[in-house]
Amino acid sequence: MIDIILFQPKCGVWDIMGARVPIGLLSIGAVPCNKGYKVVLIDQRIDFDWQSKIKKYINQGAKIVCLTTMVGEQILHMMEVSKFIKSIDSNILTILGGSWPQTQPEMCMQDKNIDVVCYGEGDYLLTELMAYCEGKKKISDVLGIIHRTKEGTIKRTAPRQPVQNLDELPKIPYRLVNLRDYTAVGFRQGKPxxxxxxxxGCQFRCTFCSMVPLYGQSWRGYSVDRLMEDIAELESKYGIKDFFFNDDLITGDFKRFTEFLEALAKSGRDYNWGTPGMRGDAVLRLTKDEKAMDNLIKSGCKNLDIGVESGSPRILKLIKKDTTVDVIRRVNQKMSKYPVIMKYNFMGGFPTETEGEFFDTMRLRRILQEENEYAIAPIYFFTPVPETQIFTLAIENGFQPPTKLQEWADFNYDTWYKKYPSWLTKRMIHLIDNAVFLSYFSNKKMSYKYPNPLLNILFKLYYPLAKLRNDNDYYGFMFEKSLAEFIVKIDGKFNLFNRIQKKFFFKKSESLNTYS
Known part of the structure; x- marks a missing residue:
């Protein structure tokens, strides 16, 4: 018998980067698994026969299907799956969570095949909804949801309070997936x-970030003991020693972070790790502590991401980044002494940003890479997200956002500016779009971000041309972008990149096949 189906829809262009383990779904599956419910997970990115699996599990008695989505193409895939589920059994309770429902829960109910939307943390949600399915609880008593009544009306229940002590949560049920099908980073090619x-969460106030309205500048972390226990288990059970600590802000408690570094360093386990959740001021603070820096290196740190966003002081103030260009340059100069890839993330296309201010960004990223051989500096196109402070400014400057769920499915980070009216001129779109594309491929150190074997090969083939263009600021006649768009379309139809990853990536580590 099956009780709950967790379903991970395809993401779209992000899938080409390589499928990461669906940690969000696995996290909300932890409590029901711990309570004894039978839970299964289907990942559309790598389960190419997902329809037959859904049919099989529904026939085995599944009462709930829980899906997830972020903004963009994943909404389209989610709606395809929810429609398919209801075509098999209209009585199945369909639940939607993820980053998009967190900010736009009512809009998500425009999908008539969704019964419940989670607008808070979902750790305890599925067990309570199973109690509802079993007639033991009223759905109106389930906190943090929007639900559709039998009469078709939409109701919102009271908010659910966030889990304050994350250590109280059960362990992530990795057994629900085959971890050999996933990857996160390419520190050691061919290794899991x-x-x-x-x-x-995150305590800072960046006006473009959806975490601010979601978590209200709050932060909570697992204890160091719990983290080390979980990491040791991933190594002993699954042979995994390379980690990507995918936090919004890993230094939310700086003392916890330094203690974590010390624990990793003292373990002597040859771990490798990176994280996107760093700030320049935190790294600067770290460089002033000799013991902490020694632990950083001994712990296996291979990469730190810092969100710089802009080289323009005015734009940094506009987005309330609470940092300066000087801080970032000092961080970079101090970290140049260490073999740690410093990934400085930038954005272009902010509301009111001038061409000159964007060139300030281009100059800063070039300086950082010249001053530190381990520095990389990709650029991303700014994307206006509902409920953020800057979203209002975007509308004031001419942005006309989608109004329906189906329209937001066509709102992708790499194409929205070509489809929706905004403050951006054609010249700015052309300039930023080409600079963004080249930034992904013009630094050889970026290769660790492309663990998918096919994408890694394409990166190595294109790198010389991308570097030549980048070094000479030549953005004209970029025929290769059309080729990349064609590859993305082909992958969208045939899931080529993840098929190759699933078939070939872990061949060398099959002797570690203790996955269960």
Whole structure:
């Protein structure tokens, strides 16, 4: 018998980067698994026969299907799956969670095949909804949801309070997936790696970030003891020693972070790790502590991401980044002494940003890479997200956002500016779009971000041309972008990249096949 189906829809262009373990779904599956419910997980990115699996599990008695989505193409895939589920059994309770429902829960109910939307943390949600399915609880008593009544009306229940002590949560049920099908980073090509979340939230106030309205500038983290226990288990059970600590802010408690570094360093386990959740001021603070820096290196740190966002002081103030260009340059100069890839993330296309201010960004990223051989500096196109402070500014400057769920499915980070009216001129779109594309491929150190074997090969083939263009600021006649768009379309139809990853990536590590 099956009780709950967790379903991970395809993401779209992000899938080409390599499928990471669906940690969000696995996290909300932890409590029901611990309570004895039979839970299964289907991942559309790698389960190419997902329809037959859904049919099989529904026939085996599944009462709930829980899906997830972020903004963009994943909404389209989610709606395809929810429609398919209801075509098999209209009585199945369909639940939707993820980053998009967190900010737009009512809009998500426009999908008539969704019964419940989770607008808070979902750790205890599925067990309560199973109690509802079993007639033991009223759905109106389940906190943090929007639900559709039998009469078709939409009701919102009272908010659910966030889990304050993350250590109280059961262990992630990795057994629900085959971890050999996933990867996270390419520190050691051909070796297994995994994304791990060590904390939730962020205390800062960046106006473009959806975490601010979601968590209200709050932060909570697992204890160091719990983290080390979980990491040791991933190594002993699954042979994994390379980790991507996928936090929004891993230094939310700086003391916890330094203690974590010390524990990793003292373990002597030859771990490798990176994280996107760093700030320049935190790294600067770290460099002033000789013991902490020694532990950073001994712990196996291979990469730190810092969100710089812009080289323009005015834009940094506009987005309330609470940092300066000087801080970032000092961080970079101090970290140049260490063999740690410093990934400085930038954005272009902010509301009111001028061409000159974007060139300030281009100059800063070039300086950082010249001053530190381990520095990389990709650029991303700014994307206006509902409920963020800057979203209002975007609308004031001419942005006309989608109004329906189906329209937001066509709102992708790499194409929205070509489809929706905004403040951006054609010249700015052309400039930023080409600079963004080249930034992904013009630094050889970026290769660790492409663990998918096919994408890694394509990166190595294109790198010389991308570097030549980048070094000479030549953005004209970029025929290769059309080729990349064609590859993305082909992958969208045939799931080529993840098929290759699943078939070939872990061949060398089959002797570690203790996955269960």
């Amino acid at each position: 790696s995994i994304s791990v979340v060590t904390s939730r």
